[in-house]
Amino acid sequence: MALSSIILRLARNPGADHPDADPHDGYTINAPLTDDGHLDEAALARSAAQCRVWRFQPDADDRVGRLVRRGSGWAIHYGADAEEAPDEAVYRLRHHRFVLGGYVSISDGQGEVLTYRVTEVAPVRTEAA
16 A cells, blocks of 8 residues: 655635645645545545645644544544543545645644645655665
8 A cells, every 4th residue: 555645735714714825834644645636535545544634733742643533523632531632523525536736625723714725736755765
């Protein structure tokens, strides 16, 4: 199973607290994708330990989390258990394609939903043994 590195950067969000795009605010997701760019849920279930999400923001420490199922949806979870930090819901992840120029909506854990643009999709490079 090959992992892809998917970089999402904050898109313009008119009417939100973040009306302008910000290339320094976003996520890097390492996850398996299908040939057409959808999240490969079966491969993710088999390799969850290798799949991570890094949250980067200006003036904040990077956070490391993972994609988790929440009912019929998906979320980014930080911490070892459900009580440590609020999840960031990823809306309609099952339907999104991670292709250049695509968009994904993510809740910030406080209830604000922001739109992120897919700016890079590339194979994860592994270190040679």
